[in-house]
Amino acid sequence: MWMTGFRDEIWSRLDQEWDLVIVGGGITGAGILGEAVRHGKKALLVESQDFSSGTSSRSTKLVHGGLRYLRQGQFLVTRKSVRERERLMREGVGLVTPLRFALAAFPGDQMPKWMYGVGLAMYDALAGKWAHESRSRDEIIAQVPSLQGSNVQGGYRYFDAQTDDSRLVLRVIREAVKQGGTAINYTRAEQVLRTADGHVRGVVVRDMAPGASRTAEVQAKVVINATGAWADELREQLGQEKRLRRIRGSHLTFKHDRLPLPEAVSLLHPRDQRAVFAIPWEGVTILGTTDVDHGALDEEPAISDAEREYLLEAAQKAFPALEIGERDVISTWSGVRPVINTGKSDPSKESREHAIWKEDGLLTITGGKLTTFAVMARDVLSAAEPELGPLAARTRVLEPNLEDVEWPESISEDERLRLHGRFGAELSEITQDREGCRHIPGTIALYSELRHAARAEGIVTLSDLLLRRVRLGLLLPNGGLDLISEIRAVAQPELGWDDAKWNVELERYTETWKKAYS
Numbered sequence: 001m002w003m004t005g006f007r008d009e010i011w012s013r014l015d016q017e018w019d020l021v022i023v024g025g026g027i028t029g030a031g032i033l034g035e036a037v038r039h040g041k042k043a044l045l046v047e048s049q050d051f052s053s054g055t056s057s058r059s060t061k062l063v064h065g066g067l068r069y070l071r072q073g074q075f076l077v078t079r080k081s082v083r084e085r086e087r088l089m090r091e092g093v094g095l096v097t098p099l100r101f102a103l104a105a106f107p108g109d110q111m112p113k114w115m116y117g118v119g120l121a122m123y124d125a126l127a128g129k130w131a132h133e134s135r136s137r138d139e140i141i142a143q144v145p146s147l148q149g150s151n152v153q154g155g156y157r158y159f160d161a162q163t164d165d166s167r168l169v170l171r172v173i174r175e176a177v178k179q180g181g182t183a184i185n186y187t188r189a190e191q192v193l194r195t196a197d198g199h200v201r202g203v204v205v206r207d208m209a210p211g212a213s214r215t216a217e218v219q220a221k222v223v224i225n226a227t228g229a230w231a232d233e234l235r236e237q238l239g240q241e242k243r244l245r246r247i248r249g250s251h252l253t254f255k256h257d258r259l260p261l262p263e264a265v266s267l268l269h270p271r272d273q274r275a276v277f278a279i280p281w282e283g284v285t286i287l288g289t290t291d292v293d294h295g296a297l298d299e300e301p302a303i304s305d306a307e308r309e310y311l312l313e314a315a316q317k318a319f320p321a322l323e324i325g326e327r328d329v330i331s332t333w334s335g336v337r338p339v340i341n342t343g344k345s346d347p348s349k350e351s352r353e354h355a356i357w358k359e360d361g362l363l364t365i366t367g368g369k370l371t372t373f374a375v376m377a378r379d380v381l382s383a384a385e386p387e388l389g390p391l392a393a394r395t396r397v398l399e400p401n402l403e404d405v406e407w408p409e410s411i412s413e414d415e416r417l418r419l420h421g422r423f424g425a426e427l428s429e430i431t432q433d434r435e436g437c438r439h440i441p442g443t444i445a446l447y448s449e450l451r452h453a454a455r456a457e458g459i460v461t462l463s464d465l466l467l468r469r470v471r472l473g474l475l476l477p478n479g480g481l482d483l484i485s486e487i488r489a490v491a492q493p494e495l496g497w498d499d500a501k502w503n504v505e506l507e508r509y510t511e512t513w514k515k516a517y518s
């Protein structure tokens with residue numbers, strides 16, 4: 001699937017009548033495509049850049065109920081989210097995995113420890129399972145030795161889950177395509193098409209791949225605007241007022257041996273009492289996130305100096321003995337939350353609920369969370385029932401991945417699970433590449449993942465490969481550029497790029513990484 005030339009093949013059949021066109025290839029669009037296809041609809045998804053390149057590859061990678069939403073009284077968001085978390089862990093084994101948290105309480109926290117206990121009891125009750133436990137100072141330090149030397153008073157153990165956000169989007173889209181859906185990246189919905197009486201009936205799309213210039217008209221019974229933080233742009237073409245507040249969140253990444261964590265740590269930031277997380281992920285440690293108003297979306301969002309200082313201040317509070325500083329940061333990334341604007345002075349207080357608006361036939365869905373993508377898909381397709389017909393009952397979101405493959409001995413049980421989760425029914429593509437079943441140095445990723453992505457995962461630019469399919473740009477210092485000759489030896493032949501094209505792409509990737517991920 002998605003070998004060289006796949007985009008041309010899709011362009012050649014854009015001019016048919018679709019049941020629905022989904023604009024936006026983040027997790028929201030992906031979920032809608034999957035649900036529409038499972039209900040027998042002829043669905044097309046168009047993404048203006050790469051799949052997941054918007055916010056859905058830049059999250060904190062938690063599949064969670066959102067404990068902090070409970071604190072803000074957003075019970076519905078939490079209830080929905082914990083239920084979805086449980087479902088995704090069941091269906092996405094190896095991709096959505098349980099994550100143990102140490103909730104660390106410190107002197108000066110505005111939440112006393114007993115209040116955490118009440119919150120966690122509600123959290124567990126909403127999930128229908130009792131999993132949290134109180135911990136003394138000694139117990140929490142024994143479990144997370146990096147907290148040694150801090151003023152931690154004790155806290156709680158609780159559970160949530162984590163994923164690789166970009167791989168989740170990919171898996172949802174690819175499973176939908178296998179079941180008859182169509183998805184194309186680097187194809188921007190530039191203009192809304194309307195009937196004489198103003199009703200939206202399609203979009204004009206433009207090829208955004210480097211060097212391309214074609215456009216096409218795409219007709220559909222329903223157009224769904226799932227463009228996340230960009231959602232106001234299509235709506236404004238209909239004369240609608242902006243409704244979104246764009247809130248940036250940023251992260252720092254550290255090598256595991258610099259900030260070793262056997263489980264995630266959650267704490268309140270000393271400055272503003274926001275919850276901040278330090279999380280082990282894919283062999284590194286992530287620290288995030290921030291909540292600041294974001295301006296224009298025409299450039300890749302990037303961390304500011306103030307956000308970096310803010311996050312390092314949280315690290316000082318929790319892990320003072322490690323003396324974590326700027327020199328230890330190996331990468332950063334920032335994403336922009338699409339949040340419905342109610343004008344609150346503190347961006348953290350805006351609701352994370354999703355919203356659906358139907359305007360002249362254009363259905364917009366935005367807000368929400370990675371965790372709740374499947375609920376969002378159902379809700380927006382319910383709103384399209386007048387045009388598309390009634391929805392049948394909900395089924396699975398992710399297909400079972402029971403493929404039995406012959407594993408090389410070098411791959412451990414944990415790694416097998418991880419690969420099962422990422423590749424589902426395509427797992428044998430990874431394991432049959434025996435020569436590639438070795439680690440890319442400094443990561444838990446395999447060269448066979450890189451080769452498979454370059455061959456068959458719809459790569460248009462080098463950033464697609466190194467930031468979103470195999471996440472070397474986040475996991476390695478210097479964006480993985482120290483390993484670029486090895487990466488090139490594996491990837492270039494599969495991509496079919498000549499040396500000139502490789503060099504142009506390398507230059508672009510280096511620039512993007514320095515601006516937005518370094």
Ligand SMILES: Cc1cc2nc3c(=O)[nH]c(=O)nc-3n(C[C@H](O)[C@H](O)[C@H](O)COP(=O)(O)OP(=O)(O)OC[C@H]3O[C@@H](n4cnc5c(N)ncnc54)[C@H](O)[C@@H]3O)c2cc1C
Nearest residue numbers: 024026027028048054055056060062189228249335370371
């Ligand atoms: C810092 C941060 C941390 C987060 N952490 C978590 C977390 O841990 N857990 C969780 O559940 N949620 C989390 N979230 C929320 C979650 O990431 C988002 O809600 C979710 O990714 C939004 O997905 P989306 O598909 O709606 O938007 P996006 O992923 O932004 O997708 C929209 C897509 O539309 C495309 N697009 C825009 N205009 C056009 C056009 N005209 N034509 C075609 N395509 C277009 C864009 O290129 C983009 O790829 C976090 C968010 C942020 C910012």
